[in-house]
Amino acid sequence: MARNITYREAVNEALAQEMERDETVIVMGEDNAGGAGSPGEDDAWGGVLGVTKGLYHKFPGRVLDTPISESAFIGAAIGAATAGLRPVAELMFVDFMGVCFDQIYNQAAKFRYMFGGKAVTPVVIRTMYGAGLRAAAQHSQCLYPLFTHIPGLKVVLPATPYDAKGLLTQAIRDNDPVIFFEHKALYDLSGPVPEEGYALPFGEASVVREGGDVTIVTLGRMVHTSLEAAAQLAGEGVQCEVIDLRTTSPLDEDTVLESVEGTGRLVVVDEAHPRCNIATDISALVARRAFGALRAPIEMVTAPHTPVPFSNALEDIYIPDAQRVVNAVKTVTGWSR
């Protein structure tokens, strides 16, 4: 039955249940056990924020510590996937993904295509993203647009504990490489999650609030920011429909277009930088395919085009907040020719 657990526990539970269900599933990454080369300690870290804690002793030999060499262990995970395992590699911060781009976008993403559909690469790369933890410019970025750009990769960003478990389960069972984004600020978020295993299909957005006046399309942590804004706006008589994309590749275009066809107004809320991000992608989709339905210009709420600031005060105003979403909604509802 469903009981309340945290986003962190939901990720851990999906890993444990899939490792139980399929012995080819392995976990590898930095500090997953007790440090590279150690025999595994009783107080094994479970990764830098404790997400894989407890797995090391439950699944002997299947939770591997790796050296601090992302290019090596991501390459190893991808190679293991082509050879019959289902590795879940934890790459601590997405900011470090740059050093293994060849392995990810030129190898893993291309195998199925270049080998004529005869190769599968069932690898999952779990990684943390997002600002808000005072971790500064090199540990706080929202780099999911980079991966969304690459054909051959699937890109997943759960916003709730329920989605975290179901989408990670699907990621592990999926035969293609999946980049699985976990927002650092969501780990302690609690919500109902069934005890049983379940897989949520990719490419299915979730309508997390229904409303007829304005469509808010969002993802990841910004789902909660948007819901806060929608609740405030409801008190002022404006009903927002809030759509959580859940996966940016594949993308559920139909749910977005159907909603905008009903409301005629669109606000896209995205924590990533404003150029070539998910907000611009959704805006282009709606401008091309639902132009006739639009009753106001599209508004985007994003972080600015700067590195994530080190200063606490600047970081706080860098991250889009509910007030900015409220302002954007008022701009589209108040617009007249």
Place this chain on the structure above:
Amino acid sequence: MTDDRILPVTMPKWGLSMQLGKITAWVVAEGDEVKAGDDLADIETEKITGTLEAADAGTVRRIIARVGEDVPVSGTIALIAPAEVPDDALDAAVLAAREVIDAGVPDDAGGAAELQTADVGGRKISYAGAGQDGDVILLVHGYGGDRESWLFLQEPLAVRHRVYALDLPGHGTSAKDVGGGALDVLADAVTGVLDAVGAGRAHLVGHSMGGAVALAVAARDPGRVASLTLIAPSGFGPEINAGYLRGFADAQTRRELKPVVAQLFADESLVTRQLVDDLLAFKRLDGVDTALQALLGTLLDGDAQRGDSAALLAAAGAVPVTVVWGRADRIIPAAQAESVPGAVRHLIDGAGHMPHMERPAEVQAAIEETIGRAP
């Protein structure tokens, strides 16, 4: 101080998790005469939208809860009273009710009716109980349903009875393994829950496939069943909407599932996004697909209905039986009510295959009338 001629209309409790309800529209106005079963107000919860029906007849003298306002469960939302009751008595009752509404949900609310589990032949079976006294009633849901499908009935019946609702194997939060899908596996779960709650005899209420399950229990162990209320039961004739059953089992997405589920109701507006999302979440649990496909083999023979519920009923002996059917049923035709030998028949206007959700007060009356006929 309170005048016992004043009958409070209270926020109902629809399901274990409900703590608040919101009035979305008042169907009646102050001064209207109502009789029991009349629609009073439309109410929205986190899970579902439903219509509150009057429990008592009289004049609506005061409407207390405003449209759009959240009201805690059992909070008084309106007052029914005869014309002789003076205004100041009503105004005092309004003030008391207003305090309860404004206080919101008490901190100790919730968790009163805990979900319980029984081990039945190695399967974990979930059930939930309500009510302290009286005979035991066990509610048995249909194919693809769960104990929550009784949310409009369980609490009202619990005023006079101990009312349990279970999740059959393959459904809700019970074990998903149904073996080959035989009716006996499901009947074992019903008997197992009766054992777990210490009920030697019980009144069984079964909907659709749950009706056939209740009959299978009665046929195996007639002494165990005090009465049978069968709501659109399966197995009384060859006609069935096989497209619905297969469509439900096969649907993978909201777009596929919604038009299928809409066939259950006479009023398709009851099929909210939340209802479809909850059903999809259930269908996506590991093991559910296998269970639903296995049970299809028990319910269908090609496009015809399989099963011989009349033979099960004959084996059950002299037990009071009522059959309830929505005249607008698009899953199993209401004409099959005529094929239930010896049953009292209630055909309900304005209801499809889910009369216990669409016209709960009438179904409740039918259940209580059936219980009244038990020796």
